[in-house]
Amino acid sequence: MAIDHECSCSKNPLVPTLCKVIDVKQETxxxxxxxxxxxxGKKPFSPLPGQLAMISLLGVGEAMFSITAQxxxxxxxxIKRTGLLTEAFHEMQPGQQIGVRGPYGxxxxxxxxKGKDILFIGGGIGIAPVxxxxxxxxxxxxxxxxxxxxxxxxxxxxxxxxxxCLENWPKAPDTNVxxxxxxxxxxxxxxxxxxxxxxxxxxxxxxxxxxxxxxxxIMITLSSASLLKMGFKKEDVITTLExxxxxxxxxxxxxxxxxxxxxxxxxxxxxxxxDELPDEK
Amino acid sequence: xxxxxTDLNEVLKTLAREYTVFAPIVENEEKKFMPWAExxxxxxxxxxxxxxxxxxxxPNVEKMYRYKMGLEGFIEEIFPEDTKRILFGIRPCDMxxxxxxxxxxxxxxxxxxxxxxxxxxxxxxxxxxxEAGRTCFCESMGLNPNDAPSADxxxxxxxxxxxxxxxxRTEKGEELVKKLEGLITDGGEAKKxxxxxxxxxxxxxxxxxxxxxxxxxxxxxxxxxxxxxxxxTFVCPxxxxxxxxxxxxxxxxCKYRCWDSCMFSDYTRLAGGANPRPxxxxxLRNRYMHKLSYFxxxxxxxxxxxxxxCVEKCPAHLDIxxxxxxxxxxxxxxxxx
Ligand SMILES: Cc1cc2nc3c(=O)[nH]c(=O)nc-3n(C[C@H](O)[C@H](O)[C@H](O)COP(=O)(O)OP(=O)(O)OC[C@H]3O[C@@H](n4cnc5c(N)ncnc54)[C@H](O)[C@@H]3O)c2cc1C
Ligand code: SF4
Ligand code: SF4
Ligand code: FES
Numbered sequence: 001m002a003i004d005h006e007c008s009c010s011k012n013p014l015v016p017t018l019c020k021v022i023d024v025k026q027e028t029x030x031x032x033x034x035x036x037x038x039x040x041g042k043k044p045f046s047p048l049p050g051q052l053a054m055i056s057l058l059g060v061g062e063a064m065f066s067i068t069a070q071x072x073x074x075x076x077x078x079i080k081r082t083g084l085l086t087e088a089f090h091e092m093q094p095g096q097q098i099g100v101r102g103p104y105g106x107x108x109x110x111x112x113x114k115g116k117d118i119l120f121i122g123g124g125i126g127i128a129p130v131x132x133x134x135x136x137x138x139x140x141x142x143x144x145x146x147x148x149x150x151x152x153x154x155x156x157x158x159x160x161x162x163x164x165c166l167e168n169w170p171k172a173p174d175t176n177v178x179x180x181x182x183x184x185x186x187x188x189x190x191x192x193x194x195x196x197x198x199x200x201x202x203x204x205x206x207x208x209x210x211x212x213x214x215x216x217x218i219m220i221t222l223s224s225a226s227l228l229k230m231g232f233k234k235e236d237v238i239t240t241l242e243x244x245x246x247x248x249x250x251x252x253x254x255x256x257x258x259x260x261x262x263x264x265x266x267x268x269x270x271x272x273x274x275d276e277l278p279d280e281k
Numbered sequence: 282x283x284x285x286x287t288d289l290n291e292v293l294k295t296l297a298r299e300y301t302v303f304a305p306i307v308e309n310e311e312k313k314f315m316p317w318a319e320x321x322x323x324x325x326x327x328x329x330x331x332x333x334x335x336x337x338x339x340p341n342v343e344k345m346y347r348y349k350m351g352l353e354g355f356i357e358e359i360f361p362e363d364t365k366r367i368l369f370g371i372r373p374c375d376m377x378x379x380x381x382x383x384x385x386x387x388x389x390x391x392x393x394x395x396x397x398x399x400x401x402x403x404x405x406x407x408x409x410x411x412e413a414g415r416t417c418f419c420e421s422m423g424l425n426p427n428d429a430p431s432a433d434x435x436x437x438x439x440x441x442x443x444x445x446x447x448x449x450r451t452e453k454g455e456e457l458v459k460k461l462e463g464l465i466t467d468g469g470e471a472k473k474x475x476x477x478x479x480x481x482x483x484x485x486x487x488x489x490x491x492x493x494x495x496x497x498x499x500x501x502x503x504x505x506x507x508x509x510x511x512x513x514t515f516v517c518p519x520x521x522x523x524x525x526x527x528x529x530x531x532x533x534x535c536k537y538r539c540w541d542s543c544m545f546s547d548y549t550r551l552a553g554g555a556n557p558r559p560x561x562x563x564x565l566r567n568r569y570m571h572k573l574s575y576f577x578x579x580x581x582x583x584x585x586x587x588x589x590x591c592v593e594k595c596p597a598h599l600d601i602x603x604x605x606x607x608x609x610x611x612x613x614x615x616x617x618x
Binding site for chain 2: 011012013014015016017018056058059061062082083086095096097099217242243244246247249250251252253254256257258259264278279280281
């Protein structure tokens with residue numbers, strides 16, 4: 001007797017596809033962006049904005065990363081060096097073979113965003129998931145209203161995706177870009193200050209606007225407080241969570257907050273949804 | 282249907298011709314489920330095994346794939362073969378645990394291929410308890426120690442104590458019983474009057490009540506003695522968390538998964554040292570909540586089956602049955618909304 005499977009996958013979901021890194025880009029002193037293809041030159045899969053990939057450096061380890069961009073025959077992830085595994089990722093050269101499985105998790109609610117103005121807020125490496133959404137909105141420009149992009153990095157050197165932030169996005173139609181750095185740095189004549197205060201300083205209006213907010217936990221907490229103070233509703237502020245993950249498919253039990261598994265039910269949640277979860281973020 | 286108790290070995294021998302038969306076997310004074318052989322000492326009755334039979338479907342360590350590193354690498358799935366097996370004589374609490382595992386591994390978008398294969402290949406003969414251990418409280422959790430509704434075959438001792446009475450409940454079960462032709466006769470009345478030793482007062486809607494008790498002071502008290510050893514999760518038939526790791530031999534290696542425990546401090550630790558569950562209070566709270574509330578919310582049933590194993594084995598004498606009673610009786614404070 002066969003057991004009734006409720007299945008959306010045709011193959012073993014825990015076995016990665018063999019892929020290769022075709023390009024390595026040094027974004028900042030501790031962030032690199034990898035362009036990834038299957039070994040036979042194809043796109044590994046087509047993620048929606050905000051979805052994740054479990055990337056393994058065979059023999060070293062495996063971890064979850066946002067998919068920051070995609071093209072016809074590649075996906076891209078940006079990895080910040082923070083420990084043993086990511087250290088090893090940073091040793092990779094083009095041609096390096098890796099294992100990739102995914103796409104995992106839910107995605108930014110693009111349908112709810114349609115017809116609305118959008119405020120994108122990123123802090124540090126948190127700009128990586130936001131970038132997948134910005135790229136989506138720019139590719140489907142007519143579906144969305146006015147776009148504001150606010151990004152904070154530690155210093156000028158720490159700005160990720162400099163080409164996008166400083167050249168491409170400011171030129172995009174009906175789009176304003178606000179970049180700030182935590183500390184002054186030589187050659188930087190832009191804004192200096194932390195993200196939450198910059199949000200208030202610019203004074204974004206909450207009417208007909210959705211917010212995508214990603215970054216380190218403390219920045220999310222303070223920025224959320226600022227946005228709520230400015231009249232944004234919790235339903236309209238969408239953020240992402242980061243918990244330790246192993247399986248990525250809601251089985252291993254690792255990433256729960258209450259009855260939700262962040263790898264499957266997340267990582268994208270509105271502030272209203274987060275309110276419903278126990279305080280263990 | 283029934284067969285003579287004295288024919289038990291004959292029955293097992295017949296089944297073992299076609300399947301690997303996991304039966305409750307006593308070895309070095311400990312009873313556990315292991316592959317039957319004629320020389321083994323089977324003990325159907327008496328108390329349940331200390332270790333649950335979950336590793337037959339979800340091994341403690343399971344290889345997932347082989348790989349080669351470097352520029353000319355490969356990834357090659359390792360899939361369990363020859364898993365046609367019978368789990369013979371598991372108790373109703375352990376059968377009910379497998380129902381929960383099925384929900385985890387076979388539903389909610391992804392099917393776990395390894396588990397699905399083992400599960401598909403397994404036929405389960407459950408056996409009604411004839412004796413309850415001092416920490417058995419399955420009845421209080423809504424189970425019946427005499428009956429396992431989802432088993433392929435239900436087996437009980439007969440009223441006169443001479444036979445084992447069988448009832449095939451699924452296709453798989455009927456297939457199994459067919460193989461016993463000649464050993465089996467019609468009729469037989471099952472004795473189904475075993476009672477749990479431990480009866481606890483559990484609130485009907487404890488799952489919903491607990492959902493409001495995340496910040497309740499009860500957690501400070503009940504989590505006090507825990508030493509974070511992980512014994513409770515190891516012996517629990519419904520604990521299914523796993524870790525994924527690898528082992529290298531030169532340029533090649535193997536990825537495997539193994540049981541993990543949410544009671545360990547590094548379970549949720551992030552790069553840089555931040556940990557959403559920094560102390561044993563948060564960890565034990567998560568374990569109890571998962572068993573008694575979160576799982577209900579996600580899968581519609583409680584994840585503690587009342588087998589009493591963790592109560593029996595915890596070196597610090599923590600007792601989930603006692604917690605269930607305390608939480609059921611607890612007053613909700615203003616903050617517990
Ligand atoms: C939903 C999600 C999206 C993410 N997106 C990105 C991204 O786009 N770019 C990026 O640079 N990082 C991202 N991360 C974080 C990244 O997974 C961790 O930085 C990385 O696992 C830490 O590895 P390490 O070498 O620093 O730590 P080590 O000390 O080597 O950690 C070993 C293991 O710990 C686990 N681990 C430790 N910290 C984390 C963590 N924060 N999250 C998950 N697992 C962890 C991993 O399993 C890792 O294999 C994301 C994490 C999650 C959960
Ligand atoms: S067995 Fe007892 S002491 Fe050990 S982790 Fe579980 S509750 Fe804590
Ligand atoms: S929590 Fe304890 S009593 Fe409940 S099923 Fe697990 S081991 Fe048995
Ligand atoms: S990573 Fe395994 S359940 Fe989420």
